[in-house]
Amino acid sequence: xxxxxxxxxxxxxxxxxxxxxxxxxxxxxxxxxxxxxxxxxxxxxxxxxxxxxxxxxxxxxxxxxxxxxxxxxxxxxxxxxxxxxxxxxxxxxxxxxxxxxxxxxxxxxxxxxxxxxxxxxxxxxxxxxxxxxxxxxxxxxxxxxxxxxxxxxxxxxxxxxxxxxxxxxxxxxxxxxxxxxxxxxxxxxxxxxxxxxxxxxxxxxxxxxxxxxxxxxxxxxxxxxxxxxxxxxxxxxxxxxxxxxxxxxxxxxxxxxxxxxxxxxxxxxxxxxxxxxxxxxxxxxxxxxxxxxxxxxxxxxxxxxxxxxxxxxxxxxxxxxxxxxxxxxxxxxxxxxxxxxxxxxxxxxxxxxxxxxxxxxxxxxxxxxxxxxxxxxxxxxxxxxxxxxxxxxxxxxxxxxxxxxxxxxxxxxxxxxxxxxxxxxxxxxxxxxxxxxxxxxxxxxxxxxxxxxxxxxxxxxxxxxxxxxxxxxxxxxxxxxxxxxxxxxxxxxxxxxxxxxxxxxxxxxxxxxxxxxxxxxxxxxxxxxxxxxxxxxxxxxxxxxxxxxxxxxxxxxxxxxxxxxxxxxxxxxxxxxxxxxxxxxxxxxxxxxxxxxxxxxxxxxxxxxxxxxxxxxxxxxxxxxxxxxxxxxxxxxxxxxxxxxxxxxxxxxxxxxxxxxxxxxxxxxxxxxxxxxxxxxxxxxxxxxxxxxxxxxxxxxxxxxxxxxxxxxxxxxxxxxxxxxxxxxxxx
Numbered sequence: 001x002x003x004x005x006x007x008x009x010x011x012x013x014x015x016x017x018x019x020x021x022x023x024x025x026x027x028x029x030x031x032x033x034x035x036x037x038x039x040x041x042x043x044x045x046x047x048x049x050x051x052x053x054x055x056x057x058x059x060x061x062x063x064x065x066x067x068x069x070x071x072x073x074x075x076x077x078x079x080x081x082x083x084x085x086x087x088x089x090x091x092x093x094x095x096x097x098x099x100x101x102x103x104x105x106x107x108x109x110x111x112x113x114x115x116x117x118x119x120x121x122x123x124x125x126x127x128x129x130x131x132x133x134x135x136x137x138x139x140x141x142x143x144x145x146x147x148x149x150x151x152x153x154x155x156x157x158x159x160x161x162x163x164x165x166x167x168x169x170x171x172x173x174x175x176x177x178x179x180x181x182x183x184x185x186x187x188x189x190x191x192x193x194x195x196x197x198x199x200x201x202x203x204x205x206x207x208x209x210x211x212x213x214x215x216x217x218x219x220x221x222x223x224x225x226x227x228x229x230x231x232x233x234x235x236x237x238x239x240x241x242x243x244x245x246x247x248x249x250x251x252x253x254x255x256x257x258x259x260x261x262x263x264x265x266x267x268x269x270x271x272x273x274x275x276x277x278x279x280x281x282x283x284x285x286x287x288x289x290x291x292x293x294x295x296x297x298x299x300x301x302x303x304x305x306x307x308x309x310x311x312x313x314x315x316x317x318x319x320x321x322x323x324x325x326x327x328x329x330x331x332x333x334x335x336x337x338x339x340x341x342x343x344x345x346x347x348x349x350x351x352x353x354x355x356x357x358x359x360x361x362x363x364x365x366x367x368x369x370x371x372x373x374x375x376x377x378x379x380x381x382x383x384x385x386x387x388x389x390x391x392x393x394x395x396x397x398x399x400x401x402x403x404x405x406x407x408x409x410x411x412x413x414x415x416x417x418x419x420x421x422x423x424x425x426x427x428x429x430x431x432x433x434x435x436x437x438x439x440x441x442x443x444x445x446x447x448x449x450x451x452x453x454x455x456x457x458x459x460x461x462x463x464x465x466x467x468x469x470x471x472x473x474x475x476x477x478x479x480x481x482x483x484x485x486x487x488x489x490x491x492x493x494x495x496x497x498x499x500x501x502x503x504x505x506x507x508x509x510x511x512x513x514x515x516x517x518x519x520x521x522x523x524x525x526x527x528x529x530x531x532x533x534x535x536x537x538x539x540x541x542x543x544x545x546x547x548x549x550x551x552x553x554x555x556x557x558x559x560x561x562x563x564x565x566x567x568x569x570x571x572x573x574x575x576x577x578x579x580x581x582x583x584x585x586x587x588x589x590x591x592x593x594x595x596x597x598x599x600x601x602x603x604x605x606x607x608x609x610x611x612x613x614x615x616x617x618x619x620x621x622x623x624x625x626x627x628x629x630x631x632x633x634x635x636x637x638x639x640x641x642x643x644x645x646x647x648x649x650x651x652x653x654x655x656x657x658x659x660x661x662x663x664x665x666x667x668x669x670x671x672x673x674x675x676x677x678x679x680x681x682x683x684x685x686x687x688x689x690x691x692x693x694x695x696x697x698x699x700x701x702x703x704x705x706x707x708x709x710x711x712x713x714x715x716x717x718x719x720x721x722x723x724x725x726x727x728x729x730x731x732x
Contacts, residue, residue: 026357046311050300053313053329056232056240060327063228064317070106071201071218072181072321078111078216079205089113089213092121093155096133099123100153103131109198110219113205114172116212118165127193128221136164160192166214175202175215182322184217186250188259188266195266197222197259199250201321225251226258239278239330242317245293247271247283250325254279278330281305282312286326295326302333309333372397376407389415473542480539488532495525560726562600565608565654569593569644572612579620586627589620589640596647601654602726607697611706614690615658615718616642622662622716652724653704659717665710673708702726 081087087095099111100123112122118138124146125131133155136144140163147155166172174184181203189196202217229240230253241252247270249258254276259268271283285303286292299314310330317325379392391411392404498521501508508516573580573591582588623640630638638661645657665673674695698706704722 050311050313052331053300053311056238056329057313057315057327059232060229060240060329061315061317064225064327065319067107067225067228068199068201068220068319068323071108071220072203074102074106074108074111074218075181075201075203075216078113079203082205082213082216083208085208089115092135095121096123096135096155097153100131100133100149104153107224108218109196109221110200110217113214113216114166114169115214116176117214118167120164120166120172120214126191126196132159140165171200171202171217172215175204175217176212179204183319186222186244186248186268187219188268190261190264190266195257195259195261197266197268199323222251222258226253229253230255238332239276239282239328241271241279241328243271243283243292243326243328245324245326247287247292249274249279252276252279278305278310282328282330285312286314292326303330369397372404376403379407379411383411383414480535484532484535484539488529491528491532495528498525560602560604562602563605565598565601565603565646565656566595568605568609569612569646569656572609572616575613576616576620586624586632587635587639589623589642592641592643594643594645596645598646598648598654599724601722601724603722604697604701607701608722611694611697611720612656612658614694615720618690619658619660619662619716622660622664626662648724649721653721654724656720657717658720659715661715664712664714665708665716666712670708670710674706698722 078087082089087098089095099121102108102111103123103125108125109128110122110124110126112120112124112134114120120134120136122134123131124134131149131153133147133149133153134144135147142161142163144162144164145158146160146162148157148159150156170185171187175182181201184200184202187196187198187200198219198221200217200219202215204215205213207213225242229242229251232240232253239253241254242250244250249269249271252258252274256274256276256279257269258274259266261267271279272287274280274283282303282305285301286295289295289299295314295316297316301312301314303310303312310332313329315327315329317323317327375392389411392407394401394404580589580591619642623642627635627640641661643657643659645655645659647655649655674691695706698704698720702722703726704720706721707719708716709719710716
């Protein structure tokens, strides 16, 4: 430490720090008048710039509100007229004149509609002057006709034909998907009349029964917004431009276009790629605000571009139909700051003279204060590096002496605190380890307790899922099945019509003959009816499967109800049909039903179906395990069988017996068959909860009996007995 005290060179940076306050005081006193004058002038400039920017922003805002409200208003009027039946979308010529009149009255680029049938109609002013009418059919190619019109809106001649498909154009798909009035994505195209870049106000249209007919849209060419911005008197080098939230240019007051042509296709420019350096630099600066989307309120800042400072104002502009733009106004500072900059040089000269005098005084007054403070600095660095055992010598200066004593006291306290903290840390680690062991034991116990509940909830959720899937499949399948009859009739009529054409026109045109040979008409006439018959058989099969799924889940009925128990068994067998049918490695598992005359019983149908499912799955697993040890011929000679028998016992009980001729269960395992987590299946094929839950459903929920009888090698039989009338409250 003493070597540090004798080093005068290392005290110099601290002297500089002590000198700075004197320099600041002198500098501030000398330059106060000039500084205040400069700031007042600058404040006046800022105020004037803010007024100019605010006035420009208000003009732009009012123009956007008035100009962009017209398309949505026209769409509302036209959609209401179609909804009330005033406008008939089938009368294409009248509707075309109607749109022609609206284009003529308003400064718009396009008014049109697209129908769900694929057709559409519109009136356009693509070149900004001449009004044309577009009329298109459902399918391309060349399905769109552009007509020239006279001064009454009548179609005179076809100017062009081109391709258009509603379902592939965002102009059509976005308002249909939104289901409400919106501004669609800005549409770009390169027409023969020139580049076309427009904002499209659109909305869906409905008939008087609120059935969707299509959509209607009104376009505004964005170059007209640029023309308006250029008409504003901001300043000689001021800029006004509009941005989308992704940073793409909408319009600007500059002479540069907000787009470029790449391979004769219109490609919109992002602001950061604009050839205008002012727009480019403002856009890059806005990206530092975490992107354009983060700007939610009016934001002002100053930006230096090409050595010149500019005042910039960025304001969000939104409407209720989804437009979300940014209005950016930039004004150069040099338009206001010329006189203020001229006075700055005098202020700088005065400050420099005061700085020299203050420096000389500061060096002498700070020298004798430096050394005690350096001693404190070195001790602090040592403590920061981990050496807490530090003591600082006292000073002859009263204030620094108090500081040294306080530092020494703090060092002792800190050393003691760290020692106590290390001790507490060791005790806390021991307590955490003990608590962790306790929590692990409690978690294992909780997992064992919850397993049975989770299994039951999983089966309940599966029933809900099966019912939901069956319900969702049922309607479309019934629709397809019902309409296949009409499709078959229409197909027969069409094929008969083709045969009549062939009968009365034995020498068709060469193009027709080539088409007949390409499509193999003779094969089509013979194969199409067969295909429709196959589809009908398939849909009937799906309907049967759906019915079985619904019967199995029973979610469309009350939880407790009188049901036919045979329906539940048959539905379960239908769901398991994929495991019962023949496979390459084994024949079909035979199911022998011996149903008695059993009346409807009161039960929890879904839960009872779960019991049937668990027992039948176990029976199939046992048969498959038995078949692994036998050849295909041995299985055919002694086929795998499942016998299901139902009967009424003592007029009050229903008995269901399910037996298989599989491998059977040993006496030892029969005693544990209904225990939770007990299973004889390999790891991964069973949880051991199925029979436990089944036993709980029969005995506790239904007040019945579930018994297992088996001999190893001969098969297993489960006998279920439930009362015909269940007293719910008594059982619960």
